[in-house]
Amino acid sequence: MSGSPIFWLPAASTEGARTDHLFFLLCGISTLIVLLVLTLIVTFAIRYRHGSAAPRGRLPEFFRSEFEIGWTAATAFLFLFIFWWASAAQLAGYAPPPDAxxxxxxxxxxxxxxxxxxxxxxxxxxxxxxxxxxxxxxxxxxxxxxxxxxxxxxxxxxxxxxxxxxxxxxxxxxxxxxxxxxxxxxxxxxxxxxxxxxxxxxxxxxxxAQPEGDDLGKAGGKLFVKMGCAGCHAGSNAVHAPNLAGLWGRTIPLADGSSVEVDERYVRDSILQPRREIAAGYEPIMPSFQGVASEADLTRLVAYIRSLATGEDAGQ
Ligand code: HEC
Ligand SMILES: [Cu+2]
Structure with missing residues (x-):
């Protein structure tokens, strides 16, 4: 790595550059304000020291209105600007590009x-x-x-x-x-x-060159059969259960009248806590797989259900 990691670890990602810019900006502004306040303290301490001849009456009108309003507004705008910049940098870290x-x-x-x-x-x-x-x-x-x-x-x-x-x-x-x-x-x-x-x-x-280069979705498809999901969910069954093909990414209605987007979170919750969100038009008969499906199983099942979105058969 280049640079001087003892004092400053060089950023190695796009998020790193965003964070560093914000950090430098905040340090810069803080330094300026500290210098300003220090200068004022020292100046006033000397000027108004005990026994000095400096005038001590009421401040002129300008300092009590325009000047006061001016610096209050300037600070408020500076604050809003920092808030906007920081939130933009933060939110960018939560919105992955589609090709990630x-x-x-x-x-x-x-x-x-x-x-x-x-x-x-x-x-x-x-x-x-x-x-x-x-x-x-x-x-x-x-x-x-x-x-x-x-x-x-x-x-x-x-x-x-x-x-x-x-x-x-x-x-x-x-x-x-x-x-x-x-x-x-x-x-x-x-x-x-x-x-x-x-x-x-x-x-x-x-x-x-990795030996375990098995396709996640394919492994999930095997689990789907092994764990009994297919018994209810596969196309032509006596049990009335939703067909999961093409489900991923859609917004679907729930029995309580709300709707939900089918993503990683929803599919995992459907498997672990099926009673929490019931798909509209179905009976809550799906058993919970809490403690049955491991984290690795869940990852594969989710990958499988996602692979059904595009219609490519992942080996059911
Ligand atoms: C006893 C039958 C049964 C079994 C076994 C079963 N399910 Fe379900 N599943 C259902 C029913 C009925 C629903 C719809 C009601 C609901 O949302 O709970 C459902 C809902 C779902 C949903 C939400 C679908 C939607 O349209 O909102 C997913 C995802 C899901 N199941 C995945 C699985 C997986 C993965 C397994 C295996 C680990 C599995 N299910 C096992 C009956 C079953
Ligand atoms: Cu830890």
């Missing part, structure tokens, strides 16, 4: 298990191509963890029973530290690893 490739992270005491789009698995390592937006879909098997890559200025909590997402785009190749940034028990300080950013061609070669 998707990686899965499952955290547990005390390791990060990661999975490539093609199903290849790693522990405490995550390989990715440079200059490519990467979307992380993360969940925890036990307690709260946090995925932190300082060089990317990327930190997101990982929660049990919930999916957190985030994205970034690495701008430089190299190996970058990954830490757990949420105290999660005895070996928290040992929990971490590395993110390996490779040139695109090297990355393609690396993924092709």
């Amino acid at each position: 490739i998707e990686m899965h992270v499952t955290a547990k005491q005390w390791m990060f298990k990661t999975q490539q789009p093609n199903g290849a698995r790693e522990i405490n390592q995550l390989h990715m191509p440079v200059d490519t937006p990467v979307r992380l879909v993360m969940t925890s098997q036990d307690v709260i963890h946090s995925f932190w890559v300082p060089a990317f200025r990327f930190k997101r909590d990982i929660l049990p029973g919930r999916v957190t997402q985030g994205w970034f785009q690495a701008t430089r190749t190299g190996t970058f530290h990954l830490f757990c940034a949420e105290y999660c028990g005895t070996d928290h300080s040992e929990m971490g690893g590395e993110v390996i950013v490779m040139p695109k061609a090297d990355y393609a070669a690396w993924t092709a």
